[in-house]
Amino acid sequence: MRRWEEHQRTLECQASAAEIDATWNPERRQALQEGLVATGLSYAPTTAQKVMPWLDAQAQAWSEARVEACMDARVRDQWDEETLDRSLGCLDERRMELQSLVDELTAADATTVQKAVGAAAGLESVARCRDEAALKIMVPPPPEQRETVREVRNALVRVGTMERTGHYEQGLEEAREVLVRAEAVGWRPLMAEARLWVGSLQDRMGAYAEAEVTLEDAYFEAAGGVAPTVAFGAARQLLYLVGYKLARHDDGRRWGRHAEAALMLVDDGEGLRRARLLNNLAGVHYATGAYEDAKALHERALAIKEKALGPDHPDVASSLNNLAAVHQATGAYEDAKALHERALAIREKALGPDHPDVAASLDN
Numbered sequence: 001m002r003r004w005e006e007h008q009r010t011l012e013c014q015a016s017a018a019e020i021d022a023t024w025n026p027e028r029r030q031a032l033q034e035g036l037v038a039t040g041l042s043y044a045p046t047t048a049q050k051v052m053p054w055l056d057a058q059a060q061a062w063s064e065a066r067v068e069a070c071m072d073a074r075v076r077d078q079w080d081e082e083t084l085d086r087s088l089g090c091l092d093e094r095r096m097e098l099q100s101l102v103d104e105l106t107a108a109d110a111t112t113v114q115k116a117v118g119a120a121a122g123l124e125s126v127a128r129c130r131d132e133a134a135l136k137i138m139v140p141p142p143p144e145q146r147e148t149v150r151e152v153r154n155a156l157v158r159v160g161t162m163e164r165t166g167h168y169e170q171g172l173e174e175a176r177e178v179l180v181r182a183e184a185v186g187w188r189p190l191m192a193e194a195r196l197w198v199g200s201l202q203d204r205m206g207a208y209a210e211a212e213v214t215l216e217d218a219y220f221e222a223a224g225g226v227a228p229t230v231a232f233g234a235a236r237q238l239l240y241l242v243g244y245k246l247a248r249h250d251d252g253r254r255w256g257r258h259a260e261a262a263l264m265l266v267d268d269g270e271g272l273r274r275a276r277l278l279n280n281l282a283g284v285h286y287a288t289g290a291y292e293d294a295k296a297l298h299e300r301a302l303a304i305k306e307k308a309l310g311p312d313h314p315d316v317a318s319s320l321n322n323l324a325a326v327h328q329a330t331g332a333y334e335d336a337k338a339l340h341e342r343a344l345a346i347r348e349k350a351l352g353p354d355h356p357d358v359a360a361s362l363d364n
Contacts, residue, residue: 236273312349324336
């Protein structure tokens with residue numbers, strides 16, 4: 001009897017893999033390809049071809065994580081219901097991100113096509129949804145607010161998609177509307193997250209003074225363990241905004257220390273959050289002429305990305321470009337050229353030969 005029940009629960013867990021099918025399936029794949037190609041851009045067909053493996057991989061990883069979470073709780077008895085509930089909440093957010101991006105790519109314009117592969121490659125990994133340490137530090141909403149919070153978070157996911165696909169003005173407008181909704185809910189982690197998106201998009205729009213105020217508000221709303229991931233994100237962005245873009249280098253470095261402190265409360269998994277922090281801190285050092293410090297930080301960030309993402313990821317190309325810029329500044333032109341050539345090769349493979357980012361690498 002017990003073996004039969006265990007078999008039935010296993011079958012139920014395996015069946016849960018299909019929950020992603022409504023988000024990513026052959027029909028949606030075809031519609032997305034047609035949407036990209038319909039823009040008429042010369043490199044749109046190649047972009048459609050290049051973006052598919054990233055979306056396939058995310059959907060596959062989601063299915064596997066969904067099955068394993070169910071197995072851990074219902075078959076292996078390794079997880080309690082609270083851990084499973086947090087994992088499913090995390091997976092729900094990853095699914096919403098994938099769905100939002102697929103929707104946006106299907107209704108693509110020229111800006112979307114240019115950003116498409118980077119947006120797909122940059123989708124948040126589902127690994128955190130299987131990481132018990134990461135799940136333990138997640139802050140769940142009060143039960144009575146759970147569905148409302150989910151609805152607002154879904155709207156924030158769309159805001160994030162707007163930013164990743166380059167639609168900053170529309171994203172900022174929607175982010176401000178979502179912030180009003182979050183404030184009406186009154187749950188601090190949600191308000192902090194909404195402020196972070198508003199500040200990030202203000203930064204993207206070049207409204208640096210407004211972005212600084214909003215990101216500070218997001219940081220202090222999230223600090224003290226209220227929303228550690230948001231606190232880190234706000235401090236990391238302030239490091240670059242204040243220290244590099246606004247050239248207040250000492251203030252920027254202080255925000256770097258805040259980011260370091262916040263990162264201690266975040267499960268960083270593969271280390272990619274630290275890589276982004278190192279990248280931003282290197283930018284401040286570069287701006288002050290401390291090229292050796294900038295070089296060392298960019299090398300550390302590059303090593304993390306290569307290990308976590310693989311040597312052919314578009315984000316690795318970005319780090320190679322940053323490192324090359326430091327070499328150029330010191331007159332090490334042959335070293336810079338070699339790094340730019342590596343970045344070019346990655347971009348040609350990931351994006352196709354006619355993509356604007358490839359043109360940028362050729363210009364470098």
